[in-house]
Structure formats: structure tokens, C-alpha cells
Amino acid sequence: MVIPDITFRLAKENAQMALFSPYDVQRRYGKPFGDIAISERYDELLADSHVRKTYINARDFFQTLAEIQFESGYPYIMFEDTVNRANPIAGRINMSNLCSEILQVNSASRYDDNLDYIHIGHDISCNLGSLNIAHVMDSPDIGRTVETAIRGLTAVSDMSHIRSVPSIAAGNAASHAIGLGQMNLHGYLAREGIAYGSPEALDFTNFYFYTITWHALHTSMRLARERGKTFAGFAQSRYASGDYFTQYLQDDWQPKTAKVRALFARSGITLPTREMWLKLRDDVMRYGIYNQNLQAVPPTGSISYINHATSSIHPIVAKIEIRKEGKTGRVYYPAPFMTNENLDMYQDAYEIGPEKLLIPMQRLRATSIRDCRSPCFSPIPPRPAI
Structure with missing residues (x-):
């Protein structure tokens, strides 16, 4: 809606x-x-x-x-004016997909009376893949991890030829749009002794996506420089003017909490500095970026379970989730990294509630994701009358 x-x-x-x-x-x-x-x-x-x-x-x-x-x-809901105020691409976003993680400019096709194309518009191909946050933080080189993911998704976009739907083929060829997502946020936070929605969780989430965004943009800029090509409409975007980067140039942002600073230091991750953002802005204005859209966080249901990860960036819905898998029957998935000693870190979405924790977490993530993320709202169920 x-x-x-x-x-x-x-x-x-x-x-x-x-x-x-x-x-x-x-x-x-x-x-x-x-x-x-x-x-x-x-x-x-x-x-x-x-x-x-x-x-x-x-x-x-x-x-x-x-x-x-x-x-x-x-x-699912899309807040139209909020989306378009944040959109750095020329044009209007008027719809999303069912899960609401895709927010891209599109244009309609026109047909004659025989339903042949008069004009082929631009529609959207979802070229998506998600990183496991725990594995990323354990990676010896976060920059190389993100670069590999961006180049891999770009290869999917480049090799996609959906001839049966010409408008999607045209849109994909023009935008090279991809969606790098994330999963296992709650699992990683719990492993590190951080309660979902706590000040430390907000701090980590903010700087994790801040760092991913820099590396994703840097890789897309390198792709544009290597190939001598940007996405269609780059010149009219807020990337080309440099305005997009203003939000990152106001200060040298650093984590507010000692625990989060220690997490990034332990992982050997250098957070982007103001000078790094300035250099990236200048490079993007000179060479462009290859991908119109870079990040989108889908719900990641089944792929999270087989990755021993919590779903997407949401809190868990149960400590042990029960799923019915076709002829297999019931399958039981305990939350990753859960032990008797850290059970208190595994409050579910219904226990956490939306007002204090879920909404601030979603708002923080939105500051760095320039496609979208698919939030799940988990209202507290009414208690039975006694």
C-alpha cells in the first residue's frame, strides 16, 4: 500500500x-x-x-x-513522500515490491490496440543477495568481502537477459541495479552480549551500515572507472552533483559506545573517515558509479535458516522456530549462537515490542540504505483474560 x-x-x-x-x-x-x-x-x-x-x-x-x-x-506499506525525499536518482518512485525492499525509479510501457509495444518502459529486476553479518565481522578484510559481493551481484545483473519481459530487460540494462542485503543481525548482537535495540545495538547497526555503504559505493565507482560506463541517468543524480555525500561530510563519525569501538577494532575494521568520504565523493563525481542502486535488505527467510543466521535485520520471533517444510515435515531451527548462558539476549520481537526498540533500529538503518529494507512489525499479542 x-x-x-x-x-x-x-x-x-x-x-x-x-x-x-x-x-x-x-x-x-x-x-x-x-x-x-x-x-x-x-x-x-x-x-x-x-x-x-x-x-x-x-x-x-x-x-x-x-x-x-x-x-x-x-x-506492506510504502510511504511515498518519505521515499522520494530520500531518493538520490532523478525521477519519481511510485511503487515497491511485495516485501518493500525495492525502491527504484521506473517508467511505464505503452501499447497499441493489439498489445504490441509502442514504447518500452523501464521496469525492475531484483538482483539480490545478502551477507551474514557475523561472518562479515569475522572476515579478515571487510572491504574485500563487500567488493566481492558487489561484483558478484553486478555479474548477475550483467548476465540477466529477461527477453520475455522487454521492459525489465531494458530497465536492468540501463540501471545495473543490485541489492546487497544483510542477515543475522540479532544473532551477531547476541553472540557479542548486546541486547537487540540497546544503545550498543543502535550504535553498532549505524556504523556497520555506514561502513558497508562506503565500500559498496567505492566498488561501484571502481566498476564505472574500469568499464568507462555509469548507470543511465547518473549525470542527473545527487551522486553526480556530490550532494548525496553531504550527510557523511559533516563530521568524523565514530561509535559512541566503548563496546562497539572494541568490536570494530577486534575485527580489524577501519571505519570510513571524513577524508575517505571526501576522496570517494570526488572520485564518484569524476568517474561515476556503475550501479543505480546498491543496497536492499530483504526478509531472508529460508536462506537465513540454512546459513545458521537470524532472519534479515529483524529480531527473532521465537528462540526455537518451527517451520513446516513440504514432505519433510516439521523442522526446528534454534537461534544461532544461543546457549544457556546468553538466553537473556534472545528476547523475541513480541517481547521487545515496536515503540522502544524496533522503530529506532529501523530508522537508523534507513540512513545508509539507498534502496530500502523490509521491516517486520510485531505487535504484542493481547493477553487472554483471566
């Missing part, structure tokens, strides 16, 4: 919210309803008598949405 900022304003005012006819909007404004920035043009559409509309209460909408999510976990 795509939700613009105007929806929250109307809910705050306990106002009625207009639902516009997509057919009328396209007929009047010459573009699909999904390509219009609703928050910016809501009042204009509201005043247009040629656009049919019905009304619902904005608060009732959110109430119904919350009930459905509590019951089923669906729908």
Missing part, C-alpha cells in the same frame, strides 16, 4: 479524505494517477469538478489498516 503524507495530515485533523477516480485523473492530467505527487496536488484535485471522488474518514482508514495488519501482517 502506498501512503502519501497528506493522509497523515488529514488523520491528524480527523478530516474526510477524498478518493479520486484514477481514470478521470489520467484523462485530465495526461499521466497515470500513480505518477502524480498526491500530497502536492491534493487540494488541486479536490477542487477539480471534472475528477470524480468519494470520501472516507482518514482515521477510520488507519484504524482498518491497523486491524488488518494485526490479523495478517499485510499489507
Whole structure:
């Protein structure tokens, strides 16, 4: 579900919210309803008598949405205006995939009456792979680890030829977009005696993604320099202007907690300095980057289990998770690194709750991931009446 900022304003005012006819909007404004920035043009559409509309209460909408999510976990939500404010690529993002880790600019195809292409648009190929955070932190060279992952995913993108869907083939060829994800965050934190959502966990997560981002961008810049080629539209992006890097140049960022500083030092990881970001900015402005998108954190269900890892960047849902695997029957997956001595580090998502821990962790991760990450919201189930 795509939700613009105007929806929250109307809910705050306990106002009625207009639902516009997509057919009328396209007929009047010459573009699909999904390509219009609703928050910016809501009042204009509201005043247009040629656009049919019905009304619902904005608060009732959110109430119904919350009930459905509590019951089923669906729908996933994309906050349209937040996404586009953070988007460094020219163009508008108007949709995501089911798990909501892919946020890329796309363009629609046009067809004639026989459904032959008049114009082939650009759609999205999900070229995804995830790193095991515990293994990355144990790696003797984090830069080489990330470079190998980025080059591997880029090879997948380069070798993908989805001729059956020309718009996806065109989009993939133009963007070289990939999505490097992460998993086993909770497992690694627990192994190191850090509670998920604690100040140390927030500190580690922030600087882990900060470091991964530098190495991912550096590798993509090297690919562009080696190949003499960038993604289509690089010149119009905030990478080309250097504006993207402003957030990293305000200070020499260092971990706030001694425990996290010790973790990176023990792993032999040099955190990117302001000078490193300045050099990277200058190199990117000169050579470009090859990949339009570099990081996306998917939910990683089954692949996490076979990697002896916790799912994605989420907290566990149970200390021992039970899954039904086809004809195999029930399979039991204990959380990685769990022992009798560290059980208190394995609070599940329902025990942790969203307000104090999950939401701050998700917000921190969002600062460095320029595609998206797929968060899971785990409301505390109601206790039975006694």
C-alpha cells in the first residue's frame, strides 16, 4: 500500500479524505494517477469538478489498516513522500515490491490496440543477495568481502537477459541495479552480549551500515572507472552533483559506545573517515558509479535458516522456530549462537515490542540504505483474560 503524507495530515485533523477516480485523473492530467505527487496536488484535485471522488474518514482508514495488519501482517506499506525525499536518482518512485525492499525509479510501457509495444518502459529486476553479518565481522578484510559481493551481484545483473519481459530487460540494462542485503543481525548482537535495540545495538547497526555503504559505493565507482560506463541517468543524480555525500561530510563519525569501538577494532575494521568520504565523493563525481542502486535488505527467510543466521535485520520471533517444510515435515531451527548462558539476549520481537526498540533500529538503518529494507512489525499479542 502506498501512503502519501497528506493522509497523515488529514488523520491528524480527523478530516474526510477524498478518493479520486484514477481514470478521470489520467484523462485530465495526461499521466497515470500513480505518477502524480498526491500530497502536492491534493487540494488541486479536490477542487477539480471534472475528477470524480468519494470520501472516507482518514482515521477510520488507519484504524482498518491497523486491524488488518494485526490479523495478517499485510499489507506492506510504502510511504511515498518519505521515499522520494530520500531518493538520490532523478525521477519519481511510485511503487515497491511485495516485501518493500525495492525502491527504484521506473517508467511505464505503452501499447497499441493489439498489445504490441509502442514504447518500452523501464521496469525492475531484483538482483539480490545478502551477507551474514557475523561472518562479515569475522572476515579478515571487510572491504574485500563487500567488493566481492558487489561484483558478484553486478555479474548477475550483467548476465540477466529477461527477453520475455522487454521492459525489465531494458530497465536492468540501463540501471545495473543490485541489492546487497544483510542477515543475522540479532544473532551477531547476541553472540557479542548486546541486547537487540540497546544503545550498543543502535550504535553498532549505524556504523556497520555506514561502513558497508562506503565500500559498496567505492566498488561501484571502481566498476564505472574500469568499464568507462555509469548507470543511465547518473549525470542527473545527487551522486553526480556530490550532494548525496553531504550527510557523511559533516563530521568524523565514530561509535559512541566503548563496546562497539572494541568490536570494530577486534575485527580489524577501519571505519570510513571524513577524508575517505571526501576522496570517494570526488572520485564518484569524476568517474561515476556503475550501479543505480546498491543496497536492499530483504526478509531472508529460508536462506537465513540454512546459513545458521537470524532472519534479515529483524529480531527473532521465537528462540526455537518451527517451520513446516513440504514432505519433510516439521523442522526446528534454534537461534544461532544461543546457549544457556546468553538466553537473556534472545528476547523475541513480541517481547521487545515496536515503540522502544524496533522503530529506532529501523530508522537508523534507513540512513545508509539507498534502496530500502523490509521491516517486520510485531505487535504484542493481547493477553487472554483471566
